[in-house]
Amino acid sequence: MQRFKSSQQALRFLSSHAMIYRHSRPRRHLTTADQYRHARAKAFQIWRQEICVQIAA
Template sequence: MQRFKSPGQAQRFLSVHAMIHGHFRPRRHLMAADQYRREGAKAFRIWRQETRAQMAA
């Protein structure tokens, strides 16, 4: 619980972090390098679209 003020705060952070981490970390050992790069670019493209939409709202 380093730097978290409460267990609840840590849990909230970790639950969101788990979703984001999975989005940006595809299972590399199952892909060729070019496919891994395409997946990374796709993940960042989706991230930019979603964060822009949320900031505009």
């Protein structure tokens, strides 16, 4: 809980971080370099779309 004011704040951050982390970090040891690059590019594209939707809302 370093630098978090409460356990609820830490839980909220970590639960959202887990979803983002899994989405943006494919298992590198199980893929070829081309597959990894493609997966990263797709993840960033989805991330940019989500950010634009949240900003517009």
